[in-house]
Amino acid sequence: MLDFPIYLDHNATTPCDPRVVEAMIPYFTNNFGNAASRNHPFGWKAEEAVDYAREQVAKLIGADPKEIIFTSGATEGDNLALKGVFEMYASKGNHIITCNIEHKAVLDTCKHIEKEGGEVTYLKVKDNGLIDLAELEAAIKPTTILIAIMYANNEIGTIMPIKEISAIAKKHGVLLFSDAVQAVGKIPVDVNKDGIDLMAFTAHKMYGPKGVGALYVRRKNPRVKVTAQLDGGGHERGMRSGTLNVPGIVGFGKACEICINEMEEETARVSKLRDKLQTELLKIEESYLNGDKEHKLPHVTNISFKHVEGEGLLMGFNKNIALSSGSACTSASLEPSYVLKALGLGDDLAHSSLRFGLGRFTTEEQIDYTIEQVTKTVNKLREMSPLWEMFKEGIDLDTIEWAHH
Amino acid sequence: MAYSEKVIDHYQNPKNVGTLDKSKATVGTGLVGAPECGDVMRLQIEVDEATGVIKDAKFKTFGCGSAIASSSLATEWLKGKSIDEAVTIDNMTIVEELNLPPVKIHCSVLAEDAIKAAINDYRQKNGMEALKFEESIVH
Numbered sequence: 001m002l003d004f005p006i007y008l009d010h011n012a013t014t015p016c017d018p019r020v021v022e023a024m025i026p027y028f029t030n031n032f033g034n035a036a037s038r039n040h041p042f043g044w045k046a047e048e049a050v051d052y053a054r055e056q057v058a059k060l061i062g063a064d065p066k067e068i069i070f071t072s073g074a075t076e077g078d079n080l081a082l083k084g085v086f087e088m089y090a091s092k093g094n095h096i097i098t099c100n101i102e103h104k105a106v107l108d109t110c111k112h113i114e115k116e117g118g119e120v121t122y123l124k125v126k127d128n129g130l131i132d133l134a135e136l137e138a139a140i141k142p143t144t145i146l147i148a149i150m151y152a153n154n155e156i157g158t159i160m161p162i163k164e165i166s167a168i169a170k171k172h173g174v175l176l177f178s179d180a181v182q183a184v185g186k187i188p189v190d191v192n193k194d195g196i197d198l199m200a201f202t203a204h205k206m207y208g209p210k211g212v213g214a215l216y217v218r219r220k221n222p223r224v225k226v227t228a229q230l231d232g233g234g235h236e237r238g239m240r241s242g243t244l245n246v247p248g249i250v251g252f253g254k255a256c257e258i259c260i261n262e263m264e265e266e267t268a269r270v271s272k273l274r275d276k277l278q279t280e281l282l283k284i285e286e287s288y289l290n291g292d293k294e295h296k297l298p299h300v301t302n303i304s305f306k307h308v309e310g311e312g313l314l315m316g317f318n319k320n321i322a323l324s325s326g327s328a329c330t331s332a333s334l335e336p337s338y339v340l341k342a343l344g345l346g347d348d349l350a351h352s353s354l355r356f357g358l359g360r361f362t363t364e365e366q367i368d369y370t371i372e373q374v375t376k377t378v379n380k381l382r383e384m385s386p387l388w389e390m391f392k393e394g395i396d397l398d399t400i401e402w403a404h405h
Numbered sequence: 406m407a408y409s410e411k412v413i414d415h416y417q418n419p420k421n422v423g424t425l426d427k428s429k430a431t432v433g434t435g436l437v438g439a440p441e442c443g444d445v446m447r448l449q450i451e452v453d454e455a456t457g458v459i460k461d462a463k464f465k466t467f468g469c470g471s472a473i474a475s476s477s478l479a480t481e482w483l484k485g486k487s488i489d490e491a492v493t494i495d496n497m498t499i500v501e502e503l504n505l506p507p508v509k510i511h512c513s514v515l516a517e518d519a520i521k522a523a524i525n526d527y528r529q530k531n532g533m534e535a536l537k538f539e540e541s542i543v544h
Contacts, residue, residue: 307467308467309443309444309467309468309469309472310443311443311469311470312416312467312468312469312470312472312473315408315413315416315469315470316416327443327469336443346440346441347440347441347442347443348440348441351440351441351443383422384419384422384465384466384473385445385465385466385467386436386445386446386447386465386466386467387440387445387467388467389424389465397440400436402438402439402440402441402445
């Protein structure tokens with residue numbers, strides 16, 4: 001029996017794994033201490049739990065526990081990394097290189113830095129969603145202090161060539177920061193093998209709780225420092241003040257531990273389901289895969305169904321299936337997804353896209369149902385679409401003079 | 406954002422989806438919106454030559470549920486009206502009938518524009534001057 005609604009929006013957030021919740025519970029009640037209380041058992045217990053979680057988190061990304069700075073999530077991590085490096089390395093330069101499909105937490109922080117006198121280069125991705133390495137290298141100048149490129153994209157799931165990017169960064173003595181929110185816990189990420197100097201990630205994308213994340217800050221080769229963005233008690237080696245969210249951190253640690261143990265098996269299972277979904281949906285006439293086919297997260301696919309509008313499409317089944325669209329109409333802005341537009345997709349295809357994010361608890365039965373519902377709704381809406389009718393009559397839609405409001 | 410029941414009903418059971426023969430002098434066709442904006446509406450009316458009453462109306466819409474519902478509702482309202490009455494259909498009455506939220510008002514504007522475009526197409530085909538309308542401001 002299928003339970004509704006089916007959740008296929010795991011890039012937005014994931015449910016807490018019950019094992020994570022179980023680990024957290026004692027730290028709300030009995031073990032409620034402040035990890036900074038050094039003088040009594042309540043504090044000791046909390047500190048011990050945080051230390052243990054720090055090890056679990058560090059282990060997942062191949063880091064030293066001392067390199068983990070707990071934050072409230074990846075938005076804070078992105079802000080701390082970018083602004084913190086910009087301020088700390090001001091004497092070295094003011095230039096940052098990023099790309100145009102980063103998350104808003106990176107892009108808007110870069111905009112802020114520009115207002116503060118920074119210079120930012122926004123690399124354009126190729127139509128497969130990956131950056132051009134030669135362009136990256138050519139953008140580096142003597143004032144460049146940081147390259148900020150995401151590990152994997154949240155909308156299309158493409159994985160950036162991080163090792164190649166870090167090699168370029170290293171060659172030019174520039175730091176590399178990566179927003180790895182979508183990648184950590186889903187695919188093997190190792191800060192040393194990947195050559196990453198700073199990396200933001202968050203618990204709620206990997207079956208942990210919301211409101212807790214981490215910024216990895218390299219301590220050796222090179223030793224990296226960021227200027228704190230919150231003033232206060234000097235927690236987290238002075239880089240992030242604020243009483244630690246002990247239950248959240250414990251849950252985060254547990255979530256990481258589960259990922260370490262189960263990632264391989266889970267990836268094999270979920271990618272098989274994703275492949276089935278993708279293959280079946282691409283059998284629909286005039287459907288297009290968005291983003292690189294190979295360099296891609298195992299649980300994500302993003303497909304445009306031409307001549308059908310995304311929100312209209314979602315409405316056909318969104319009582320039973322939760323997923324998201326790159327269409328404008330899902331947001332108040334009326335602008336379609338900037339990520340899809342950056343791939344060179346016309347607005348019409350960007351408006352016609354659906355993002356599928358599978359997860360730990362996704363079943364084959366759910367995928368079969370989704371294939372059936374999406375196919376049915378696409379066909380139904382195409383019967384209703386004037387664009388589909390014109391396309392079928394062989395009219396070139398580009399030759400029509402549309403009334404642009 | 407939750408949809409009103411009326412929007413859901415029109416989406417699930419759209420009224421008057423289809424195509425009329427646009428080459429006929431009695432048929433007026435309005436095609437408004439643009440694929441880039443995520444909404445394209447085609448609304449057609451067929452006018453009884455003797456009475457000047459709209460005897461049939463059809464639509465096809467590329468767009469969100471509210472756009473589909475707005476055009477479905479418009480075709481319902483058009484049938485049985487004279488073209489002079491039809492031209493007075495205001496987008497805000499569509500907004501009220503469907504309970505459209507502010508971000509969806511442009512869907513009703515598009516429906517109003519489609520009605521006017523269809524009427525003008527009919528008028529011009531039959532030797533009448535096109536009516537002049539104020540440019541819609543939304544979108």
